[in-house]
Structures are given as C-alpha cells and as structure tokens.
Amino acid sequence: MTYTPANSMGSPRVFVTGLGFITSIGLDRAGVTDSLRHLRHGISHYPAFAGADSPVKLLAPVKGFEVDSPDFEDWKVPAGYTIRREVMRALAPNGVYAWCAMQQCIEDAALTPADISNQDTGLYAASGGSPMLLFRQMVRMNEVGVMRCPPTGIVASIAGTLNFNLVAGFKILGASTGFSSACASSAHAMGFAFDEIRLGRQKRMFVVGGEDCNRESMLPFAGMRALSVQTDPIKASRPFDAARDGFVGTGGAVVMLLESGDEVARRGARAYCEFLGWGQGSDGHSVAMSHPQGLGLKLAMERALASTGVAAGEVDYINAHATSTPIGDVSELRAIKAVFGTGGARPWVSSTKALTGHGLSLSSVMEAAFCAVAIRDGFTPGSAHIEKLDPEAAGVAVLRETLAEGPRTVVSNSSGFGGANVAVVLRRA
Amino acid sequence: MGLKVKWLEFCVVLRIHEPFALGAMASASNNPTTAQPGAPTPEETQLRDSLKRCSPAVIEAAVRFRATKDAELVPTIVLGIIERYLEAGAAERLRHADDDVRVIEDLGLDSLTLMEAVILIEEVVQISINNDELRSLRTVGDIKVFIDHKVRGLPPPQPSKYLPLEQVAAVMPQQPPFLFVREATLSSAWATGTYTITGDETFLAGHFKDNPIFPASIMLEALGQLAVLYLLEAPSSQLGAPVDPKTILFTGAEGVRCHRVCRPGDVLKLSVKPKRLRMPLATFEGHIRVGQERAAVAEEVSLTFGFLVEAPAPVAPSAPTVPATPAG
Numbered sequence: 001m002t003y004t005p006a007n008s009m010g011s012p013r014v015f016v017t018g019l020g021f022i023t024s025i026g027l028d029r030a031g032v033t034d035s036l037r038h039l040r041h042g043i044s045h046y047p048a049f050a051g052a053d054s055p056v057k058l059l060a061p062v063k064g065f066e067v068d069s070p071d072f073e074d075w076k077v078p079a080g081y082t083i084r085r086e087v088m089r090a091l092a093p094n095g096v097y098a099w100c101a102m103q104q105c106i107e108d109a110a111l112t113p114a115d116i117s118n119q120d121t122g123l124y125a126a127s128g129g130s131p132m133l134l135f136r137q138m139v140r141m142n143e144v145g146v147m148r149c150p151p152t153g154i155v156a157s158i159a160g161t162l163n164f165n166l167v168a169g170f171k172i173l174g175a176s177t178g179f180s181s182a183c184a185s186s187a188h189a190m191g192f193a194f195d196e197i198r199l200g201r202q203k204r205m206f207v208v209g210g211e212d213c214n215r216e217s218m219l220p221f222a223g224m225r226a227l228s229v230q231t232d233p234i235k236a237s238r239p240f241d242a243a244r245d246g247f248v249g250t251g252g253a254v255v256m257l258l259e260s261g262d263e264v265a266r267r268g269a270r271a272y273c274e275f276l277g278w279g280q281g282s283d284g285h286s287v288a289m290s291h292p293q294g295l296g297l298k299l300a301m302e303r304a305l306a307s308t309g310v311a312a313g314e315v316d317y318i319n320a321h322a323t324s325t326p327i328g329d330v331s332e333l334r335a336i337k338a339v340f341g342t343g344g345a346r347p348w349v350s351s352t353k354a355l356t357g358h359g360l361s362l363s364s365v366m367e368a369a370f371c372a373v374a375i376r377d378g379f380t381p382g383s384a385h386i387e388k389l390d391p392e393a394a395g396v397a398v399l400r401e402t403l404a405e406g407p408r409t410v411v412s413n414s415s416g417f418g419g420a421n422v423a424v425v426l427r428r429a
Numbered sequence: 430m431g432l433k434v435k436w437l438e439f440c441v442v443l444r445i446h447e448p449f450a451l452g453a454m455a456s457a458s459n460n461p462t463t464a465q466p467g468a469p470t471p472e473e474t475q476l477r478d479s480l481k482r483c484s485p486a487v488i489e490a491a492v493r494f495r496a497t498k499d500a501e502l503v504p505t506i507v508l509g510i511i512e513r514y515l516e517a518g519a520a521e522r523l524r525h526a527d528d529d530v531r532v533i534e535d536l537g538l539d540s541l542t543l544m545e546a547v548i549l550i551e552e553v554v555q556i557s558i559n560n561d562e563l564r565s566l567r568t569v570g571d572i573k574v575f576i577d578h579k580v581r582g583l584p585p586p587q588p589s590k591y592l593p594l595e596q597v598a599a600v601m602p603q604q605p606p607f608l609f610v611r612e613a614t615l616s617s618a619w620a621t622g623t624y625t626i627t628g629d630e631t632f633l634a635g636h637f638k639d640n641p642i643f644p645a646s647i648m649l650e651a652l653g654q655l656a657v658l659y660l661l662e663a664p665s666s667q668l669g670a671p672v673d674p675k676t677i678l679f680t681g682a683e684g685v686r687c688h689r690v691c692r693p694g695d696v697l698k699l700s701v702k703p704k705r706l707r708m709p710l711a712t713f714e715g716h717i718r719v720g721q722e723r724a725a726v727a728e729e730v731s732l733t734f735g736f737l738v739e740a741p742a743p744v745a746p747s748a749p750t751v752p753a754t755p756a757g
C-alpha cells in the first residue's frame with residue numbers, strides 16, 4: 001500500500017502503524033477484535049471488593065497476569081513475555097501491562113531495534129501511577145523505616161512510571177514525557193505525539209496508556225459515587241442506558257505507534273488508518289463533573305474537525321467517552337448534538353466502555369486503538385447493555401449492535417477531571 | 430567457614446524438598462508445629478517473611494541472631510542475603526569466592542540491587558548504613574567486616590581502597606619493568622592484586638630458552654611487592670604511622686611452595702594478609718591463584734620497615750639487609 005507522505009500544506013501525514021493490547025477484553029489484537037465484534041464484556045466479580053466494606057462488587061480485570069502481591073517477585077506474566085528482575089522491580093502493575101503491550105506493538109509494526117532507539121523516535125505515556133505501591137511504600141516507611149523503602153519505589157509508583165520505565169527500558173532517544181489529565185491523559189499523549197510528527201520534530205512516536213487494576217486504583221472512585229454498585233455484570237457498565245448508575249473500573253495497557261508518511265513508505269509498513277488530527281477544550285466548570293452542556297467537549301470536537309478539515313457530515317462513527325455515569329453521558333450527548341445536529345442518521349455513536357469498563361488514563365488510547373482496528377478490519381462496534389435508551393439520546397444515532405461495515409472517518413472522545421476534553425480524528429488510509 | 434556450612438545445610442534441604450517449595454516451607458515454619466513453646470512473635474513472623482526468598486539456613490541464622498545477637502552468625506546472614514539477589518551463575522561464584530570478590534564488578538549486581546540487598550541486611554540485623562558507608566562497600570569482605578563492626582558496636586572499618594596501575598606505580602618504590610602488581614585492593618586486614626604475565630617480560634627470554642615460564646622467585650617478589658603496597662597504603666593498617674617507602678626491605682620467607690607452572694597469558698591473583706605488624710618487622714602470609722587454581726603459597730613473607738620521620742633525620746642502618754628484591 002502506498003500513501004502520500006505529506007498533506008496539501010506539505011506537512012507530514014501521520015499514520016497508525018502498530019498496536020499492542022493488554023485489556024480486560026483481550027490480551028492481543030485478535031482477542032480484542034473478537035470481543036468488540038461480538039460485544040463480549042470483560043466485567044466480573046472481583047475478590048478484593050467482596051468484603052462488606054465495599055458497596056462496589058464489579059471490576060473488569062486483566063486476565064492472565066498476577067500482579068496483586070505487594071512483592072513484585074511474586075508477579076507473573078502470561079507465557080510468551082519475559083521481564084527481567086531488574087526491570088520488574090521498577091514497574092507498577094500498569095508498567096508490567098505496558099511492557100508487554102510495547103512488545104506486542106513492536107512486533108505488530110515489525111520495528112527493528114534501530115527503528116526504536118534513535119533520535120527521531122519518542123514516547124509519550126499516561127498513567128495514574130500506582131496507588132497500591134505508593135500506599136505500601138508509605139506503610140513500610142512508617143512501620144519499618146524511612147531508609148528501608150525499596151530504592152525503586154518512587155519510579156514504580158508515581159504518575160510518570162510508564163515513561164520512566166519504557167523510555168529507559170526500550171532505549172528511547174527522542175521526545176518523551178507523561179501526561180496527567182486523568183481520563184483524557186492518553187488522548188493528550190496521542191494529540192501531542194501527532195504534533196511532534198506533524199511539526200517534523202519526530203518521525204515516530206509510541207503512545208502508551210496504562211492503569212493498575214486493583215482495589216487501591218479503583219475503589220477510591222466509590223467515594224465520589226462514580227462507580228456502579230450493580231452486581232450483574234451486564235447491567236453495571238451501560239453507557240446511554242436510562243438506568244446507568246456509574247462506571248466499572250478497568251486497567252491494562254495499550255500502545256499505539258504513530259509514524260510519519262515518509263517512515264511508513266521507507267519501511268513499507270501497513271497502516272491501520274491515518275491519524276488526521278485532534279482538538280481540545282476545557283469546561284472551566286467543576287473539578288470532578290463535566291459541564292452539563294458538554295461545553296469543553298463540544299469545543300474539542302469542533303476544533304478537531306476544523307483542524308482536520310473534516311465536515312461534521314463526513315464523520316461515520318463517534319467512539320464516545322461515555323463511562324456510564326448519570327451526568328457524564330448526558331453532557332456528551334448534548335455536546336454531540338450541538339456539533340452534529342439532531343438528524344439522528346449520522347454519525348453512529350457507541351461507547352466501548354460497556355465492554356471494557358473505564359480505564360482512566362488508559363481509556364483514550366485504548367478506544368482510539370479500537371477505532372483503528374475497526375477502520376482496518378471493517379466493522380463498527382456497538383454500544384452494549386442498553387435496555388432503555390436515555391431520552392437525552394433522542395436525535396443521536398446510538399449504535400446498539402456491531403455493524404459489519406467499517407467507518408471511514410471516526411471521532412474518538414475523551415473527558416478528564418477538571419473538565420479537560422479531547423477529540424481525535426482517524427480516517428481510513 | 431560460615432558460608433560453606435550454610436551452603437551444605439542448604440544442599441541437604443534441597444535434596445529433601447523441591448526448590449520451589451522453599452517459600453512455602455519458610456512460611457510453614459512460622460507455624461509453631463515444632464516443639465517450640467508458644468507461637469512466633471510478630472517480629473519473627475515479619476523477619477521470616479522478609480527473608481522468604483533466602484535459604485532456610487539463612488532464615489534460621491537470622492532468627493537465632495535476633496535472639497542471641499551472636500556476631501558469628503552475621504557472615505551467614507549477609508552472604509545468604511547477597512546470594513538471594515544473584516543470578517544462578519553468580520551465586521555459584523559467591524559460594525567459592527574469597528572476601529575480595531567485588532559485588533558489582535565480579536558478581537554482576539547493579540548498584541540498585543546492591544542497595545536492595547543492603548536494605549534487607551539492615552532490616553534483618555537491625556542496623557543502619559548511611560550513604561557514605563554504602564558507597565564504600567565494594568567487596569563481599571567489605572560488607573561482612575562492615576556489618577560485623579556495626580553489630581559489635583565497633584567504629585566502622587575503613588573501607589577497602591582500589592588502586593589502578595597508575596596509583597600503584599605512583600606509590601611503589603619498585604617501578605616497571607620490575608613492578609609485579611598491576612592493580613590492587615587494600616583493606617585494613619588484607620591486600621589483593623593482580624599481575625598479568627604478558628610474555629614481553631625480558632627475563633622470560635632466558636627463563637627458559639624457548640620455554641617461557643614465570644620464575645618462582647618473581648612470584649615471591651610479587652607477593653613481597655603487594656606486602657610493600659599494604660604497608661604504604663592500607664587504610665588504618667594497625668601500624669599507627671605512615672611508613673617510609675625507602676625503609677622497606679625484604680628479610681625472609683618461610684614455607685614457600687609452588688603448585689602450578691605459570692606462563693604468558695596467566696593472570697596471577699595475589700593476596701596477602703598481615704600476620705604480625707610491629708615496627709620494624711612485618712610478616713604476611715601470601716597466596717597466588719590463577720583462576721580457581723592455587724599457583725603458590727608463602728606461609729610467611731617478612732619485611733622490615735621504618736616510619737616516615739617528619740623532620741629530616743639522618744638514617745643510619747646498623748647493618749645492611751637483603752634488598753627487597755630476592756635474588757634470581
């Protein structure tokens with residue numbers, strides 16, 4: 001396949017050329033694709049929530065990994081992955097997921113070591129850190145001693161843990177940093193990674209999102225009344241359903257590789273899709289809740305469309321941020337109606353969080369990666385678990401079954417705490 | 430040797446149990462199934478948990494140490510903890526190692542892993558090691574001696590010190606082509622060094638004709654030179670005052686035996702330990718190894734020496750002694 005390496009302005013075009021998935025609905029692209037096509041969710045009862053102290057019972061765990069022990073030397077990764085001890089000791093659980101997702105992505109894109117470690121290849125990452133490791137470190141500091149904490153405790157647990165570990169471990173020499181805008185973090189990472197290539201500063205960017213998936217990472221959201229207290233997995237995460245009552249947590253890691261058109265041509269790579277561009281806007285409203293009219297998200301979508309020259313009518317599919325919270329889903333529906341009108345024919349809208357749960361810093365890149373697969377493989381994932389559509393969705397084409405036809409142009413939305421909103425635009429290459 | 434005893438015990442255990450059962454055994458032994466009266470204290474349970482990846486012998490030594498504060502147990506605990514962080518090949522090396530084995534360069538521990546080991550040692554033997562002290566711990570011997578001092582409440586030992594060739598040459602009265610110590614590590618209790626036989630030594634042309642064998646006399650000379658370096662540079666060498674290099678001379682050697690022919694390409698690993706140090710006589714025992722093979726032993730190598738005198742004073746040796754270079 002050949003692509004024109006630059007756009008009409010002479011700027012480099014940017015393509016998605018590699019993906020790696022460690023998610024609640026699959027540990028590789030094939031598994032994820034199958035789950036998306038058949039609307040198979042990854043939600044289950046979680047032992048660490050079983051106690052009477054937790055009103056929340058469900059989580060969408062990452063299968064095949066054992067990373068709950070306080071002692072990293074007890075951790076296990078699925079067959080086919082190896083992580084050396086001196087690497088593992090500096091990783092959070094989400095770092096373990098991300099290390100494996102990086103290996104998948106590198107293999108998927110058929111990158112050579114020289115393609116990875118050079119000054120034109122960078123890595124942007126997003127992770128909330130590891131509350132579990134931080135907590136255990138504080139306990140150890142207070143009970144055993146300040147000087148008896150593990151020397152890699154900080155780099156394993158604070159929010160930059162993914163970029164610290166992956167940049168060092170994979171010998172990244174180009175641009176690197178981490179993003180911290182909660183549930184929009186990895187969307188910002190994708191957006192700014194796109195900019196690095198578009199501005200000619202980098203030829204290739206890894207974008208990584210990851211989150212722990214355990215009691216400490218998820219249960220604090222219960223106090224915000226953000227988590228679903230349903231005990232039936234198919235009723236717990238149901239974005240756009242009138243009776244939704246909060247989100248279900250998940251973790252894992254997804255890696256997306258972005259490359260310039262020149263690099264795609266040089267390597268003879270096969271792209272999933274083109275990363276057309278992005279936009280962002282903020283609510284300026286509440287530290288935790290979205291603006292009731294979806295003000296910032298509306299602006300993000302408008303800017304994403306304007307910067308990519310895509311007309312609203314050209315968009316076939318929106319992968320919604322919709323997490324299944326009562327307030328957030330309504331805000332997003334209002335923002336979508338404000339940008340795309342209320343004709344109800346186009347675009348299709350669905351939230352794959354019905355299947356995966358909400359992955360916080362992970363969710364944006366995970367969902368954009370789903371869209372990339374959907375574009376290339378030719379299907380449009382539906383919004384599962386809706387029994388009765390929220391009346392606010394009137395005039396919006398909420399897709400409730402998976403379509404056997406792929407979208408050409410996709411918008412993927414993300415909203416984070418503080419009212420940070422990002423929309424990215426992908427198009428069939 | 431504590432290490433050998435520990436390792437034997439460990440092997441006995443391995444014959445009875447599968448290796449991966451060790452962790453389970455360690456935690457099972459938390460239960461008071463033995464005839465011990467009463468359940469283990471929370472401290473003991475915590476101790477056993479912290480050491481769960483060490484051998485049972487190390488865990489038992491640590492439990493006994495907590496109860497008795499017996500410093501004799503420290504080497505077993507320290508080596509057992511270091512071993513727990515080593516890859517299989519390096520663990521094997523540690524088992525056969527002398528105290529001069531360097532934990533980073535020879536055993537392949539990186540500095541963070543060394544810190545992990547030290548933090549566990551601190552926790553187990555209940556001492557604190559500050560950053561400067563940590564940086565001074567280069568060899569297995571350094572760590573053992575250091576922890577031993579800490580446990581006994583003695584002031585910390587002077588760290589061992591490493592001298593590359595330039596520094597060796599800068600302080601030694603002997604100089605190339607007659608310098609047979611190429612690098613050295615010195616502590617208060619021992620000195621080690623190396624000499625690589627290059628084949629370019631001029632005397633090898635005649636020792637022997639068409640058959641270059643490193644002379645036994647030069648091997649003894651090399652041990653004597655390392656002893657000279659100890660007198661001049663060892664940290665807190667129990668001498669009490671700096672030694673004047675011009676005063677050091679060879680007086681005698683006892684019990685010298687050679688076990689191995691040494692040829693070009695061999696790396697002589699020299700080690701000396703002081704046996705008696707009292708001005709004007711210093712007596713050392715010395716060993717030379719090549720790889721794991723013994724090459725030579727000297728039960729005693731004796732040197733005379735004098736202290737450096739602050740004000741220049743005329744030195745009149747009463748009787749000339751044999752030069753520091755033993756004859757051919």
